[in-house]
Amino acid sequence: MYKKILVPTDGSEFAKKAQKHALFLAEISGAEIIAISVTENNFVNGLPLDDEVYQLNQILKERSEENLKEFDKLNENDLKITHIVREGSPAKVILEVAKEENIDLIVIGSSGKSGFDRFIMGSVADKVVNSAKCAVLVIH
Template identity: 25%
Template sequence: MAKTLFERVLFPTDFSALSEKTFELVTRLRHCGTMDVIIMHVIDERDTITIARGGSAYLGSVSTYEKKPQKWLREDLGENMRAVQKKAKQARLQVSIRMPVGSPGEQIVSIADEEHVSLIVIGSHGKSNIQKVLLGSVSDYVIKHASQPVMVVKRGQAG
């Protein structure tokens, strides 16, 4: 049997409304031969540093207390990840979950290579106002650095 073009898909999510609509497109790829979906959420290392420092965003050495905020974020985000995983399984897709800590764009590109995905499907903009101002800096990074095809879903075009 011939391998399909987009058999293994990476879906990075920030759990925003755009990510939810983007995931609807991912589930439709099942009809195009997609079998496996890797759902990922990157815990931004900058967030864990800020939490570890009690909200202070000053520059300094990396605190040994960053592991606790990472654990709290993983626990908090786990419910969201399980909800997306359930939707993928309902669409009869094989699912795996990744929640690395680091720079979102870099982690997405790294996981895409590591998991040998054939397509990355990502929303054009993230949750935060800063990301809106930067015109989707994560998706822009992924487009420029990924070795796989990238499907970017723009606001207003999903669904």
């Protein structure tokens, strides 16, 4: 039924739950998993591009890569997982990748980071559910 499953991750507990569900679905369906971590760096817009901003962007990118490596640790059955790291608005990037990769299913945590981060970004899951052209499974 599913050929490609997109799994956004930000390292949150809800994202980890979504990863486990995606791995299960991929195993029983034979689907490929595409794991994406989006580096949100819109807050640096307008700042002078100096070494400190560059270093901050590098730290954010490294954190995204670590989130994907953590996902790999859950993959006990050696399923195929392709990693994508992108910069931008998380919901927008997730929807773009879903279209580019011809995704059949997006498995996403119901909420990511909490507190102030969530207030600033809004609910990525809500935006994805309301705009995706494919099926979306929201894990709580």
